[in-house]
Amino acid sequence: MKETRLIVSHPTGNANVRALIFSLAENGLLHHFYTSIAFFESSFVYRFLNFKLLSELKKRTFPANIRNLTSNRPTKEILRLVLQKLNHTKYTHHETGLFCIDKVYKDLDKYVARNINKETIVYSFEDGALENFRIAKTKGVDCFYDLPIGYWRAMRDLLEEERIKNPEWASTMETFKDSEVKLLKKDKEIALADHIFVASSFTKKTLEFYPGITPEISVIPYGFPPVFEQRKYQPLRNRKLKILFVGGLSQRKGISYLFEAMKVLKERVSLTVVGKEPVKNCKILYKNLEEHQWISALSHAEILETMRNNDVLIFPSLFEGFGLVITEAMSQGTPVITTNRTCGADLISNEIDGWIISPGSTTAIVEKINEILEDPLSLENVGKMAMVKARTRPWKVYGEEMVVAIKSYVNNKTENN
Numbered sequence: 001m002k003e004t005r006l007i008v009s010h011p012t013g014n015a016n017v018r019a020l021i022f023s024l025a026e027n028g029l030l031h032h033f034y035t036s037i038a039f040f041e042s043s044f045v046y047r048f049l050n051f052k053l054l055s056e057l058k059k060r061t062f063p064a065n066i067r068n069l070t071s072n073r074p075t076k077e078i079l080r081l082v083l084q085k086l087n088h089t090k091y092t093h094h095e096t097g098l099f100c101i102d103k104v105y106k107d108l109d110k111y112v113a114r115n116i117n118k119e120t121i122v123y124s125f126e127d128g129a130l131e132n133f134r135i136a137k138t139k140g141v142d143c144f145y146d147l148p149i150g151y152w153r154a155m156r157d158l159l160e161e162e163r164i165k166n167p168e169w170a171s172t173m174e175t176f177k178d179s180e181v182k183l184l185k186k187d188k189e190i191a192l193a194d195h196i197f198v199a200s201s202f203t204k205k206t207l208e209f210y211p212g213i214t215p216e217i218s219v220i221p222y223g224f225p226p227v228f229e230q231r232k233y234q235p236l237r238n239r240k241l242k243i244l245f246v247g248g249l250s251q252r253k254g255i256s257y258l259f260e261a262m263k264v265l266k267e268r269v270s271l272t273v274v275g276k277e278p279v280k281n282c283k284i285l286y287k288n289l290e291e292h293q294w295i296s297a298l299s300h301a302e303i304l305e306t307m308r309n310n311d312v313l314i315f316p317s318l319f320e321g322f323g324l325v326i327t328e329a330m331s332q333g334t335p336v337i338t339t340n341r342t343c344g345a346d347l348i349s350n351e352i353d354g355w356i357i358s359p360g361s362t363t364a365i366v367e368k369i370n371e372i373l374e375d376p377l378s379l380e381n382v383g384k385m386a387m388v389k390a391r392t393r394p395w396k397v398y399g400e401e402m403v404v405a406i407k408s409y410v411n412n413k414t415e416n417n
Helices: 015-026 045-050 052-060 064-069 075-085 101-113 130-138 152-165 167-172 180-192 201-209 255-268 283-289 300-308 324-331 362-374 377-392 395-416
Strands: 005-009 030-035 070-072 120-125 143-146 195-198 216-219 241-246 269-274 293-295 312-315 336-339 355-357
Touching: 005 015, 005 101, 015 030, 015 064, 015 395, 030 064, 030 101, 064 070, 075 101, 101 120, 101 130, 120 130, 130 143, 130 180, 143 180, 152 167, 152 201, 167 255, 167 283, 195 201, 195 395, 201 216, 241 255, 241 300, 241 324, 241 362, 255 269, 255 283, 255 362, 269 300, 300 324, 312 324, 312 362, 324 336, 324 377, 336 362, 355 362, 362 377
Parallel strands: 005 030, 005 120, 030 070, 120 143, 143 195, 195 216, 241 269, 241 312, 269 293, 312 336, 336 355
Antiparallel strands: none
């Protein structure tokens, strides 16, 4: 294989980014990683993250093996986080705020562009790739594009019907807030990409809406967190079925259909909702939240614990690039009901280690819950099989498969040149 290494950039970092850069570094393929804020457990600063005020920053902890290959670009992101805490929405407003997430992405994108050399491949994510891709092309450098959620034209097409069907929920659907400038920028990123990586077959399918010619697309699903081996299942006798939803409280997640299903099922179930509201003025959202237990935010460890304390996770998303809560719940032995517009079709064997239902359907949710209520032992059976599935695909497997795909791309290009 040609000695080519990757420059990877992502402003905030997440589980899949950590798994990717860890495996790249392990295989000698990581040239450099650029992010806004990075912490390492071996650093002096890390101990201060145990303070409650700073504990949220633990999400920015990265593998020790990339410490010497990492550069931070912290200023805009720190100011964004502080201003959010202070509720100064003027400065963090979508696209226009001086320290909004879009500006954080753009700042890092330009910084990476200044550090590209000819012996690398650049690997960048949606909304943070355009400038470094442009510079890469002038230097003959290949560009890998990671699309973590489905393509925007497909999203608008699929959700436009939803906006008409449920206008009172329309304000919660963030995709319609993006400006034409931002949307066209996404298209320019795809046009410059030499290879696209996605985490689900559904995301790949959405790229059929792209008006140009796309490069080759690799579907490599994300991994599962460590399996919770001590899961115990409580009999469903003389109590309600405990249902959990985790995610942004947006109609894109199909949340209105979940609330409607709860009205039909009434006293046979209880619902816990974990997630932040995307807007503050959606009356119907708050009206429904008042009828159930609502927790606006939890740490990752608390989310996993909450999953273990519920019988089933429902994630009825109408448009989802993956849905990490699905793999998180399965790893905790909590069976999942989700739609075919998530990673469900890639990772769940229907009726064996989870359930796949039609999107946008209250009836589908009600019917599936009634089936579970009639066969309560299915919770334990499906939950245990979900853990079996999770054991087969830890995050390390995702990283290893990404390395194989990258090596294959480089080798094929070398052979064809």
